[in-house]
Amino acid sequence: MDTAVKYIFELPIKVRDYEVDAEGIVNNANYLHYFEHTRHEFCEQAGLTFREMHERGLDPVVRCITVRYIRPLGLGSSMVSKLALKRRGPVFEFIQDIYTPEGDAVAKAVVEIASFRNGRVSRGDELAEAFKDYLN
Amino acid sequence: MDTAVKYIFELPIKVRDYEVDAEGIVNNANYLHYFEHTRHEFCEQAGLTFREMHERGLDPVVRCITVRYIRPLGLGSSMVSKLALKRRGPVFEFIQDIYTPEGDAVAKAVVEIASFRNGRVSRGDELAEAFKDYLN
Amino acid sequence: MDTAVKYIFELPIKVRDYEVDAEGIVNNANYLHYFEHTRHEFCEQAGLTFREMHERGLDPVVRCITVRYIRPLGLGSSMVSKLALKRRGPVFEFIQDIYTPEGDAVAKAVVEIASFRNGRVSRGDELAEAFKDYLN
Amino acid sequence: MDTAVKYIFELPIKVRDYEVDAEGIVNNANYLHYFEHTRHEFCEQAGLTFREMHERGLDPVVRCITVRYIRPLGLGSSMVSKLALKRRGPVFEFIQDIYTPEGDAVAKAVVEIASFRNGRVSRGDELAEAFKDYLN
Numbered sequence: 001m002d003t004a005v006k007y008i009f010e011l012p013i014k015v016r017d018y019e020v021d022a023e024g025i026v027n028n029a030n031y032l033h034y035f036e037h038t039r040h041e042f043c044e045q046a047g048l049t050f051r052e053m054h055e056r057g058l059d060p061v062v063r064c065i066t067v068r069y070i071r072p073l074g075l076g077s078s079m080v081s082k083l084a085l086k087r088r089g090p091v092f093e094f095i096q097d098i099y100t101p102e103g104d105a106v107a108k109a110v111v112e113i114a115s116f117r118n119g120r121v122s123r124g125d126e127l128a129e130a131f132k133d134y135l136n
Numbered sequence: 137m138d139t140a141v142k143y144i145f146e147l148p149i150k151v152r153d154y155e156v157d158a159e160g161i162v163n164n165a166n167y168l169h170y171f172e173h174t175r176h177e178f179c180e181q182a183g184l185t186f187r188e189m190h191e192r193g194l195d196p197v198v199r200c201i202t203v204r205y206i207r208p209l210g211l212g213s214s215m216v217s218k219l220a221l222k223r224r225g226p227v228f229e230f231i232q233d234i235y236t237p238e239g240d241a242v243a244k245a246v247v248e249i250a251s252f253r254n255g256r257v258s259r260g261d262e263l264a265e266a267f268k269d270y271l272n
Numbered sequence: 273m274d275t276a277v278k279y280i281f282e283l284p285i286k287v288r289d290y291e292v293d294a295e296g297i298v299n300n301a302n303y304l305h306y307f308e309h310t311r312h313e314f315c316e317q318a319g320l321t322f323r324e325m326h327e328r329g330l331d332p333v334v335r336c337i338t339v340r341y342i343r344p345l346g347l348g349s350s351m352v353s354k355l356a357l358k359r360r361g362p363v364f365e366f367i368q369d370i371y372t373p374e375g376d377a378v379a380k381a382v383v384e385i386a387s388f389r390n391g392r393v394s395r396g397d398e399l400a401e402a403f404k405d406y407l408n
Numbered sequence: 409m410d411t412a413v414k415y416i417f418e419l420p421i422k423v424r425d426y427e428v429d430a431e432g433i434v435n436n437a438n439y440l441h442y443f444e445h446t447r448h449e450f451c452e453q454a455g456l457t458f459r460e461m462h463e464r465g466l467d468p469v470v471r472c473i474t475v476r477y478i479r480p481l482g483l484g485s486s487m488v489s490k491l492a493l494k495r496r497g498p499v500f501e502f503i504q505d506i507y508t509p510e511g512d513a514v515a516k517a518v519v520e521i522a523s524f525r526n527g528r529v530s531r532g533d534e535l536a537e538a539f540k541d542y543l544n
Contacts, residue, residue: 016444049484054159054483067201068199069200154305158432337475
């Protein structure tokens with residue numbers, strides 16, 4: 001089923017050793033950092049940096065996130081963070097999966113983003129315009 | 137419906153201002169830190185610290201987490217982090233909800249924990265023993 | 273010599289276990305988080321929260337920091353974070369020392385803060401006014 | 409004077425937007441993460457990963473750190489993190505400077521590392537052996 005996901009962006013990331021906790025594995029919270037960084041790098045590639053959005057009063061906000069942790073990463077590990085994107089009205093749904101360089105699944109997440117304009121939920125049309133080549 | 141959750145532990149937490157990102161709200165990843173810290177403080181109250189577990193070769197690991205972000209926290213905000221617990225065979229399911237001091241919902245999560253013993257999934261009997269007064 | 277430091281504020285802090293890295297000790301960067309959180313709690317006690325400062329266009333910025341790490345903290349450790357304050361013209365010098373609850377030194381730091389007003393270095397008079405009962 | 413520093417390693421790093429705090433600049437503590445990550449990447453290039461050291465019971469520990477913050481980094485900023493190295497008996501002194509891609513100084517640090525072997529301070533001979541081509 002996962003093979004059916006059509007990723008539109010991928011980013012190689014290397015674990016920074018401070019992200020590894022006393023159990024010797026990357027702490028669960030750091031995956032949300034990896035996911036966010038991947039989204040922002042994707043946005044930049046799509047021509048709309050997070051900085052520009054923020055300066056224009058447009059703030060994407062995480063509304064819901066589900067993560068399955070499949071295989072731990074440790075000191076010095078490398079990963080590839082992949083992303084697919086759907087729009088559901090004002091909500092953008094990012095499918096975000098992390099793999100080892102060999103292609104084994106590490107973590108799989110769905111992240112729902114709503115966009116706020118000057119503090120109020122927006123219809124997301126600016127984001128949809130920026131993402132139009134990537135939405136399926 | 138939420139009123140039906142019987143919380144067994146709660147922890148007041150104050151936002152540390154470095155947890156607030158450029159959008160002026162606590163970054164999504166930090167909630168996983170709040171949830172983990174709450175679980176560990178609960179374990180300590182139940183008589184089994186994370187340190188002791190780790191020294192005995194027993195490492196609880198997050199298998200799945202779902203978070204709904206309802207209301208943002210910002211600079212200087214206070215919160216109350218509440219917890220309920222269920223066992224499903226080897227998996228412990230923590231219901232973890234964060235509220236403002238006034239009782240408004242901030243974030244609601246379900247965190248599934250499996251416990252590992254010397255690197256292998258365990259049946260979780262040590263944890264169940266420690267948590268026996270709290271499981272419903 | 274350290275006994276000569278007249279601390280004007282202290283804050284008990286408990287290690288959150290995610291702050292402990294693969295070496296089993298609190299990662300060096302987290303001490304800067306403890307120091308910052310302590311300064312902000314001190315400011316709040318002095319009647320001037322970081323949020324209020326920020327909303328008034330007044331942003332304290334770290335200019336220089338020196339930390340000596342004396343004794344590591346680990347899983348579940350408790351600490352007491354203490355603070356003294358001097359003004360040197362536009363620069364506020366925070367002496368920030370962390371101890372175990374038993375009084376053994378954990379880390380000792382000097383943190384120099386300059387305050388910015390709407391993006392420019394200010395003379396620091398607002399901060400000096402807020403801190404006037406604490407400056408020696 | 410800084411031009412006299414003979415850097416032996418450099419690493420391009422891009423700010424991850426969650427590292428930027430409510431003031432719109434990278435939070436002071438994150439620089440210690442950048443410095444540590446740079447040291448570990450350097451060690452890997454020198455043929456001795458942090459993971460291998462740790463598995464052999466050899467743990468480098470930060471003893472003292474001094475950072476001067478010169479120019480802030482913000483959302484989407486890029487940097488180049490550079491490193492030079494000296495040995496002083498059992499202590500390794502890392503000169504760690506961060507620049508913008510255009511060569512403007514962002515932060516300058518000196519980080520003293522002592523190495524521990526199975527929990528006790530070591531003479532640092534294993535590190536010196538690994539670093540022998542880089543020590544001046």
